Amino acid sequence: MTVLTSVLELKNYINGEWQLAASGDTCVVINPANQEVIAHAPRSSKEETEEAIQAARDSFESGIWAGKTTHERAAVLNAIADKIDERAEELTVLETMDNGKRKEEAGFDIADAATCFRYYAGMIMHPEGETYQVPDNVQAMVVKEPVGVAGLIVPWNFPLLMSVWKIAPALAAGNSIVYKPAEVTPVTAMKLFEIMEEVGVPKGVANMVLGRGSVIGQTIAESMDVDVVSFTGSTEVGRGIMRAAAGNLKKISLELGGKSPNIVFADADFETAVDYGLFGIFFGAGQVCSSGSRILVEESIYDEYVKRYVERANKIKVGPGLEEGIDVGAIVSEAQMNSILNYIEIGKEEGATLAAGGYRLTENGLDKGFFIKPTVFTDVTNDMRIVREEIFGPVVTIQKFSTEEEAIRLANDTDYGLAGGVFSNDGAKALRVIKKIRAGITWINDYHPTYVEAPWGGYKQSGIGRSLGKYGMEDFQETKQINTRLNVEPVGWFPS
Numbered sequence: 001m002t003v004l005t006s007v008l009e010l011k012n013y014i015n016g017e018w019q020l021a022a023s024g025d026t027c028v029v030i031n032p033a034n035q036e037v038i039a040h041a042p043r044s045s046k047e048e049t050e051e052a053i054q055a056a057r058d059s060f061e062s063g064i065w066a067g068k069t070t071h072e073r074a075a076v077l078n079a080i081a082d083k084i085d086e087r088a089e090e091l092t093v094l095e096t097m098d099n100g101k102r103k104e105e106a107g108f109d110i111a112d113a114a115t116c117f118r119y120y121a122g123m124i125m126h127p128e129g130e131t132y133q134v135p136d137n138v139q140a141m142v143v144k145e146p147v148g149v150a151g152l153i154v155p156w157n158f159p160l161l162m163s164v165w166k167i168a169p170a171l172a173a174g175n176s177i178v179y180k181p182a183e184v185t186p187v188t189a190m191k192l193f194e195i196m197e198e199v200g201v202p203k204g205v206a207n208m209v210l211g212r213g214s215v216i217g218q219t220i221a222e223s224m225d226v227d228v229v230s231f232t233g234s235t236e237v238g239r240g241i242m243r244a245a246a247g248n249l250k251k252i253s254l255e256l257g258g259k260s261p262n263i264v265f266a267d268a269d270f271e272t273a274v275d276y277g278l279f280g281i282f283f284g285a286g287q288v289c290s291s292g293s294r295i296l297v298e299e300s301i302y303d304e305y306v307k308r309y310v311e312r313a314n315k316i317k318v319g320p321g322l323e324e325g326i327d328v329g330a331i332v333s334e335a336q337m338n339s340i341l342n343y344i345e346i347g348k349e350e351g352a353t354l355a356a357g358g359y360r361l362t363e364n365g366l367d368k369g370f371f372i373k374p375t376v377f378t379d380v381t382n383d384m385r386i387v388r389e390e391i392f393g394p395v396v397t398i399q400k401f402s403t404e405e406e407a408i409r410l411a412n413d414t415d416y417g418l419a420g421g422v423f424s425n426d427g428a429k430a431l432r433v434i435k436k437i438r439a440g441i442t443w444i445n446d447y448h449p450t451y452v453e454a455p456w457g458g459y460k461q462s463g464i465g466r467s468l469g470k471y472g473m474e475d476f477q478e479t480k481q482i483n484t485r486l487n488v489e490p491v492g493w494f495p496s
Contacts, residue, residue, distance in 0.1 A: 010029070010210060021211070027211075028041075033329065041186050048209060049220060050219060081121070091191060092110050094191065100321055140481065141484075150170040151220035154181055159188050160189070163188075229250055230465075255457055255465075257461065258289045258290055259388065259389070261414075263433065266301045274309050277292065277295050281293055282327075286393045286395060286396075291419075294414075296401050306355060347397075372393060422443075438459050
């Protein structure tokens with residue numbers, strides 16, 4: 001297993017050069033499993049962000065990347081994927097140490113990142129176009145072009161994978177980028193930029209600035225030289241990005257919060273519904289935007305479901321992600337852990353029944369890290385904050401319903417609309433219900449799988465736009481209409 005032999009010294013990557021913050025300001029990056037320092041990262045300024053934006057603008061206008069053929073760009077994207085595969089073990093360990101997640105989860109993320117680059121390399125090798133027969137002697141066609149400079153701002157829960165979800169289509173489309181990783185999880189981001197430099201992404205095309213979102217993200221969103229901003233994170237911050245982006249009416253793509261329902265009918269396969277109910281929320285320690293954090297169970301099986309669910313939740317082994325036999329890793333930071341614990345106290349005060357967990361784990365050396373026992377609340381109502389607000393941790397609520405109509409009403413009684421699941425062996429009912437769930441990502445007798453070919457994004461306050469698939473490419477493209485007159489002669493509209 002690859003391990004760190006020294007603390008990493010991270011740098012910005014601006015206009016093809018590795019740079020520290022001019023101010024010398026830095027922050028430490030820690031392993032949330034034991035609070036050991038794994039890296040020092042620059043805290044960059046507005047001026048350095050503007051320098052990166054200018055580098056991206058200059059490279060785009062020069063055509064050094066946008067002017068390449070799709071075959072040339074695809075070759076570079078495939079080379080990035082190959083390098084990710086070559087360094088998979090290193091990246092997996094670093095991602096585990098940086099984020100705190102289980103090593104197996106990090107490994108899947110790294111593999112998916114390579115797949116994403118290959119997918120978009122393949123997509124641009126088969127470009128789509130449109131031509132129209134119009135009622136005139138004109139040939140009309142539609143083409144796709146890069147937007148220009150893309151500002152990419154990613155969260156800490158899937159540090160490398162979420163980065164690639166934005167970087168791969170943005171580069172595939174021919175844009176130049178300014179990228180900001182989360183301040184608490186920047187390690188694999190630097191490794192990815194090392195790879196991009198190694199395979200020959202031209203100078204100025206891919207730029208990375210490390211530091212606070214309030215400085216770097218705000219500067220990117222406000223900049224008149226950024227043509228599109230793609231952000232994944234909280235709904236509150238997303239609103240701020242949207243307001244800042246209004247200055248030049250830039251395109252925006254926002255993948256925001258969720259409070260997703262997971263509906264279990266009495267006719268579902270019982271053990272499957274319990275199993276996915278656990279996986280839906282405790283995968284990634286609940287730090288997943290699409291987590292099934294609200295389980296709705298039909299009244300006739302509610303008590304049995306809760307009993308079995310709690311029994312299995314109590315068996316989940318929590319610990320450092322690099323250890324063998326671990327089911328759930330660490331919370332990403334002390335601040336996030338404290339936020340989750342605060343919500344647990346709110347749930348108790350609101351009168352919900354704490355059926356499992358509900359506390360920080362400190363035994364057997366876990367006091368060195370940020371670990372929370374998987375937590376289950378029952379006897380909840382839709383007006384409780386633990387039911388309405390995104391907790392972003394290993395905390396689930398289980399409610400009962402009596403009719404199909406009530407299940408749909410409870411499921412949709414939320415400000416969010418990112419994801420949702422339905423468990424039933426009645427195929428017609430399952431499809432009928434899922435079609436009425438106001439969410440962008442849904443599953444029947446399943447929960448959580450993500451495919452690069454399919455769109456990812458939500459309704460309502462869960463965001464605007466979609467990642468992945470052809471939809472993810474469209475966020476980074478402009479659509480142009482071209483009309484060519486086939487008989488070249490004066491129009492004759494005015495007197496000669």
